[in-house]
Amino acid sequence: MGATRDPEATKARIFAAASDEFAAHGIAGARVDRIAREAKANKQLIYAYFGNKAELFSQVLEKRLMELAVAIPVDAEDPDGWIDRLVDYHAAHPDLIRLVFWEGLEYGSGGIPHEQERKDHYARKIAAFTEAQEKGVISDAIPAQDLLFMMIALASWSTVQPQMRRIVVGDTDEDQDRLRASLRAAARRLTRA
Incomplete structure (x- = not known):
């Protein structure tokens, strides 16, 4: 058979x-x-x-982004913890950020396939930040959508640019721990109410 x-x-x-x-x-x-x-x-x-x-x-790419969303749901009320979890996820799955960057290189500032679905996905994350701002849990000094964009950049840049991380920050475990603490501190400062 x-x-x-x-x-x-x-x-x-x-x-x-x-x-x-x-x-x-x-x-x-x-x-x-x-x-x-x-x-x-x-x-x-x-x-x-x-x-x-x-x-x-x-x-x-959409499937991989959804895997990230399920594994690390947005947590606007614990921004430094959320950053920490995102950094860990990107370190364990560096190919996801590579896919996102390839998309940026290929499409530039033009439209991407299924763009509305992606906007809808991020609108839910922006809403979580907006709600946290309205409740006074995090600062509203930076608009929610800009804050989300900056937080994503903080969490992903060292995975995207490992050579720059090594050159600028260093490559020892101590260097990585210091950077992690700095990323958490930056997230707190960006969101401090």
Whole structure:
């Protein structure tokens, strides 16, 4: 009896291979034949499931961002703890930030696929910061959307620029602990009520 096909398992292998490929090479540099080979899937099957390489990238990135949102829900009432958890997540999953930066390099300031869904996702995070500001838990000196943007930058930059982190901050465990404490302090200062 022949092996049965499992479309969900195949899609999962494609997503994993595509995530690695896109993180390493971006949208333009990624190759569907390498993704197919790593996923042990037919190249035509990838196109049948996802349409084209850009759509595959978009779906991979959206899935990875949703994994982050589930793992580290926004916590506007504990900004330094939230920053700490984000830094840990990005350190454990540096490919996610690479995907986000590749998206920025590829699309620039123009629109991205499924942009409205992404705006809706971040609108919920902005609302959490707005609510914390309205309750007086955090400062309203910085508009909620700007504050969220700055907090994301604080949490992700050392993962995006590991060479600059090493050159400027240092690379010992003590250096990393000091930086972590500084990031928490910066989050507190940005949000202090």
